[in-house]
Amino acid sequence: MAEKRVTSADVAREAGVSRATVSYVLNSTPNQKIAASTRNRILAAAARLGYAPSAAARALRTGRSDVVLCLLPDWPISPTIARILEHLTTHLAERDLTLVTHVRAPACRSTSEIWKAITPAAIIAYEQLDDDTLAAIRAAGITATVVLFGRSGGPLVTAQERAGRLQAEHLAAAGHRQIGYAYPEDPRLRVLAEPRLAGVRAACAELGLPQPDVRAVPLDPAAAADPVRVWHNADYSGICAFNDEVALAVLAGAHTSGLAALGDLAVIGVGDLAVARLTSPALTTVALDTAALADAMTATVLAALAGQPATRSPDSARVIVRASA
Amino acid sequence: MAEKRVTSADVAREAGVSRATVSYVLNSTPNQKIAASTRNRILAAAARLGYAPSAAARALRTGRSDVVLCLLPDWPISPTIARILEHLTTHLAERDLTLVTHVRAPACRSTSEIWKAITPAAIIAYEQLDDDTLAAIRAAGITATVVLFGRSGGPLVTAQERAGRLQAEHLAAAGHRQIGYAYPEDPRLRVLAEPRLAGVRAACAELGLPQPDVRAVPLDPAAAADPVRVWHNADYSGICAFNDEVALAVLAGAHTSGLAALGDLAVIGVGDLAVARLTSPALTTVALDTAALADAMTATVLAALAGQPATRSPDSARVIVRASA
DNA sequence: TCAGGACACTGACACGAGTAAGTGGTACGT
DNA sequence: ACGTACCACTTACTCGTGTCAGTGTCCTGA
Numbered sequence: 001m002a003e004k005r006v007t008s009a010d011v012a013r014e015a016g017v018s019r020a021t022v023s024y025v026l027n028s029t030p031n032q033k034i035a036a037s038t039r040n041r042i043l044a045a046a047a048r049l050g051y052a053p054s055a056a057a058r059a060l061r062t063g064r065s066d067v068v069l070c071l072l073p074d075w076p077i078s079p080t081i082a083r084i085l086e087h088l089t090t091h092l093a094e095r096d097l098t099l100v101t102h103v104r105a106p107a108c109r110s111t112s113e114i115w116k117a118i119t120p121a122a123i124i125a126y127e128q129l130d131d132d133t134l135a136a137i138r139a140a141g142i143t144a145t146v147v148l149f150g151r152s153g154g155p156l157v158t159a160q161e162r163a164g165r166l167q168a169e170h171l172a173a174a175g176h177r178q179i180g181y182a183y184p185e186d187p188r189l190r191v192l193a194e195p196r197l198a199g200v201r202a203a204c205a206e207l208g209l210p211q212p213d214v215r216a217v218p219l220d221p222a223a224a225a226d227p228v229r230v231w232h233n234a235d236y237s238g239i240c241a242f243n244d245e246v247a248l249a250v251l252a253g254a255h256t257s258g259l260a261a262l263g264d265l266a267v268i269g270v271g272d273l274a275v276a277r278l279t280s281p282a283l284t285t286v287a288l289d290t291a292a293l294a295d296a297m298t299a300t301v302l303a304a305l306a307g308q309p310a311t312r313s314p315d316s317a318r319v320i321v322r323a324s325a
Numbered sequence: 326m327a328e329k330r331v332t333s334a335d336v337a338r339e340a341g342v343s344r345a346t347v348s349y350v351l352n353s354t355p356n357q358k359i360a361a362s363t364r365n366r367i368l369a370a371a372a373r374l375g376y377a378p379s380a381a382a383r384a385l386r387t388g389r390s391d392v393v394l395c396l397l398p399d400w401p402i403s404p405t406i407a408r409i410l411e412h413l414t415t416h417l418a419e420r421d422l423t424l425v426t427h428v429r430a431p432a433c434r435s436t437s438e439i440w441k442a443i444t445p446a447a448i449i450a451y452e453q454l455d456d457d458t459l460a461a462i463r464a465a466g467i468t469a470t471v472v473l474f475g476r477s478g479g480p481l482v483t484a485q486e487r488a489g490r491l492q493a494e495h496l497a498a499a500g501h502r503q504i505g506y507a508y509p510e511d512p513r514l515r516v517l518a519e520p521r522l523a524g525v526r527a528a529c530a531e532l533g534l535p536q537p538d539v540r541a542v543p544l545d546p547a548a549a550a551d552p553v554r555v556w557h558n559a560d561y562s563g564i565c566a567f568n569d570e571v572a573l574a575v576l577a578g579a580h581t582s583g584l585a586a587l588g589d590l591a592v593i594g595v596g597d598l599a600v601a602r603l604t605s606p607a608l609t610t611v612a613l614d615t616a617a618l619a620d621a622m623t624a625t626v627l628a629a630l631a632g633q634p635a636t637r638s639p640d641s642a643r644v645i646v647r648a649s650a
Numbered sequence: 651t652c653a654g655g656a657c658a659c660t661g662a663c664a665c666g667a668g669t670a671a672g673t674g675g676t677a678c679g680t
Numbered sequence: 681a682c683g684t685a686c687c688a689c690t691t692a693c694t695c696g697t698g699t700c701a702g703t704g705t706c707c708t709g710a
Contacts, residue, residue: 005388005444005465007696018660023698033657050461052441056384057696060665063330065381076599077411082402086428093427098439100425102418103411114423116377119330136375140330219599221607248603255605274401274544275600278573280580282546332666343690348668358687382666385695653710660703665696672691678684 006051014045022046026053059119063141068092068301069120070101073127075188078243080271080288087294095302097121116140122301124148127191144304146297149191155300155313157195159293162315163286164199167240167268170284170319172207176238176266179204180231182217182250184242193242196270200240212240217249224253232259237266238325244269244276244285251281251324266325281323289316331376339370347371351378384444388466393417393626394445395426398452400513403568405596405613412619420627422446441465447626449473452516469629471622474516480625480638482520484618487640488611489524492565492593495609495644497532501563501591504529505556507542507575509567518567521595525565537565542574549578557584562591563650569594569601569610576606576649591650606648614641 008026012019017038024032025042045051059065070085089099102114115123115137122144123137128151137145148154171179181200184193200212213236215227228250231239241247247269254265269276272287292314299311333351337344342363349357350367370376384390395410414424427439440448440462447469448462453476462470473479496504506525509518525537538561540552553575556564566572572594579590594601597612621638628635 005696009696019697020661020699021659024659027698029699032659035658038658052438054385054444054696055442056381056390056444057665058698059381060379060385060667060695061697061699063665074411076404077407079401079404082407086399086402089426089428098425098427098443100423101414102423103414113377117380118423119379119381219603221603245599245603248600252603252605273600274570275573275598275604278544278546278570278577279600279604280577330666334666344667345669345691346689349689352668354669357689360688363688379666382695383668385697386666386668388695651710653708655706655708657706658704661701663700664698668694670691670693673689674687675689676685676687678686680682 005054006049008051008053010049011042011046011051014049015042017042063119064121065119066097067118067120068097068099068122068124069115069118070099070124071126072101072103073188073191074103076186078271079273080290083290084294084297087291088297091294091298092301095298115142122146122305124297124301125150144301146300146304146310148297149195155296155310156293158313158315159288159296159317160192160195161199161202163270163288163317164196164201164240165203166199166286166317166319167196167270168200168203168209168212169207170268170321171238171240171266171325172203172209174238174266174325177209178234178236178238179209179212180227180236180239181212181214182227182239182241182246182267183214184246185216185218189242196242217241217246217253219245219249221249221252221256224249225256226253228253228259228265229257232257232264237264239265239267241267241269244271244273244283247283247285247324248275248279251279251283268319268325272320276320277322284322284325285320286317287320289314289318292316330379331374333376333378335374336367336371336376339374340367342367388444389446390444391422392443392445393422393424393447393449394440394443395424395449396451397426397428398513398516399428401511403596404598405615408615409619409622412616413622416619416623417626420623422626440467447471447630449622449626450475469626471625471629471635473622474520480621480635481618483638483640484613484621484642485517485520486524486527488595488613488642489521489526489565490528491524491611491642491644492521492595493525493528493534493537494532495593495646496563496565496591496650497528497534499563499591499650502534503559503561503563504534504537505552505561505564506537506539507552507564507566507571507592508539509571510541510543514567521567542566542571542578544570544574546574546577546581549574550581551578553578553584553590554582557582557589562589564590564592566592566594569596569598569608572608572610572649573600573604576604576608593644593650597645601645602647609647609650610645611642612645614639614643617641 008022009019012022025039092099124146126148148156217224217227239250247267250267269285272285276283276285296313333347334344337347350364417424449471451473473481542549542552564575572592575592594610597610601608601610617639624636
């Protein structure tokens with residue numbers, strides 16, 4: 001009653017040829033001459049039967065699957081990252097690669113070695129991997145490993161730096177000379193926060209401004225008031241926030257402290273959440289071009305799969321000016 | 326130079342037994358008696374060699390992989406959904422199942438039949454599938470298919486209804502008798518919006534209130550002003566919003582219209598975004614217990630894998646009272 | 651007329667694991 | 681002493697695919 005899966009043998013029987021010929025036609029193997037008539041016969045038979053090759057058998061035979069494994073840390077996943085992953089999935093799907101995202105469980109050994117079971121074509125890791133695991137991965141025959149935020153940079157790092165630069169440049173152009181940096185409290189966001197802060201630092205240095213005053217800002221109106229008061233008392237009038245949420249925390253802290261006047265504090269975020277245009281004051285922010293970033297990641301992964309040179313990341317970020325700065 | 330993958334044959338050679346014995350031990354096959362000494366010898370050898378079974382070979386042999394395929398629509402993925410997927414991934418990983426999320430490309434036939442290639446153990450679909458594809462899936466031997474928002478309900482539907490009920494009940498308890506519903510503009514969110522609205526409707530009926538006035542509210546301060554004015558003029562004082570973003574749009578529209586006084590309009594959202602406590606006024610909202618929902622989804626998937634009965638969803642939602650309502 | 655290719659295709663093996671069926675040895679009951 | 685039963689394992693086949701090494705046929709050139 002349960003009909004069996006359609007295999008290439010079924011297609012071969014239907015078309016009256018051998019299984020090998022079917023394989024050659026469907027994979028368009030180079031250096032194999034197949035008559036146009038039989039080719040069409042095979043393609044027609046495959047279509048009629050609704051044949052789809054078994055990923056498992058193919059992976060077993062070739063030793064490499066068409067899966068790209070993306071190892072995510074246990075961050076809170078921002079909408080920006082979610083959208084990047086979405087784009088990445090479709091871009092890779094166009095190349096017949098399927099993206100598998102897997103959040104690293106805190107201390108689970110079995111899932112941390114999931115790549116052993118999947119044998120993916122490539123691995124995308126957010127954070128730097130230990131040298132041991134890197135060696136083990138290479139030994140398993142997986143040549144393509146892309147680290148997004150590693151020691152030697154990565155395809156997303158320069159975009160983060162660029163975002164930080166744009167924040168500082170925008171505040172400087174508005175006349176602010178003492179700039180504060182609102183750092184996230186969650187320690188897991190460090191890998192993302194550091195390159196953004198580095199961008200702010202670089203811009204300050206180039207513009208002849210003093211280095212930014214860095215303070216952690218909790219996502220709580222009352223607790224956020226403390227760092228805001230310190231900034232206000234020391235005449236820091238422009239605040240670059242790690243992201244839009246932290247930026248809104250700064251505004252909330254200012255509100256709690258009673259310094260609601262806009263002239264008192266200019267705040268600029270990163271990410272352009274849907275919510276950013278809806279708050280009062282509406283949030284000035286730096287929008288990252290998620291499509292372009294996903295493109296860059298796709299290119300890097302494909303490059304890693306083919307040769308070795310990593311294409312450089314696009315500086316695709318722009319300031320969206322609203323009321324808060 | 327590239328060391329080969331460690332296979333069960335290597336483990337067998339190392340332990341001085343046959344490959345079958347290794348398989349029996351590592352899978353702890355029932356009705357197979359293996360001496361404790363050889364069992365330990367095999368386990369030790371496997372650990373020493375760092376053996377991990379090949380998912381591809383296992384999938385090929387058993388005809389079913391340990392992958393659970395989650396077909397997402399091309400929605401904007403909310404943080405709530407992202408967190409649910411995160412939990413789901415770890416929960417399934419504890420059962421040695423790996424979750425693969427795949428966003429459905431708009432009109433790409435090849436990726437829409439991705440399940441043919443993956444041969445997953447189970448499929449989680451957000452929206453209802455056509456009968457044809459459902460039949461094809463069943464014919465391919467995939468018995469477990471869970472539809473989250475389908476005709477016959479699903480493990481997440483009652484939680485959405487519950488959220489809507491809580492919204493309406495909270496507003497009613499605060500004395501509002503004419504309730505408006507702020508519907509999302511994005512048509513793709515319908516599947517989510519309908520059950521929430523149904524909950525609001527049910528609560529209104531039970532409380533003896535008139536049915537809610539439903540209006541789409543765009544995520545733009547200026548455009549959102551129109552529906553808000555209509556509500557205000559018709560004495561609708563309490564607004565249930567589809568989610569926190571729409572709720573903030575309502576507040577922004579009110580702000581644009583000049584009716585900023587809190588007594589004029591009570592708004593309650595769904596989702597408890599991190600941002601909800603940071604806005605002014607802080608947003609009253611219904612928080613969904615993502616962990617419990619993920620638990621319910623896991624239970625449903627495991628039930629579908631084993632027998633057929635679907636466990637009912639927990640009504641895990643609660644109102645978080647802040648300033649906006 | 652026949653060697654020698656090019657052409658178009660086929661046969662057979664391997665990938666790594668699960669598992670039904672079989673095998674040799676020991677213990678036990680009568 | 682012999683059949684039976686059980687234990688602890690092994691042998692051998694299978695899943696569906698890619699691909700190397702052939703194999704038969706027709707065409708061409710000398």
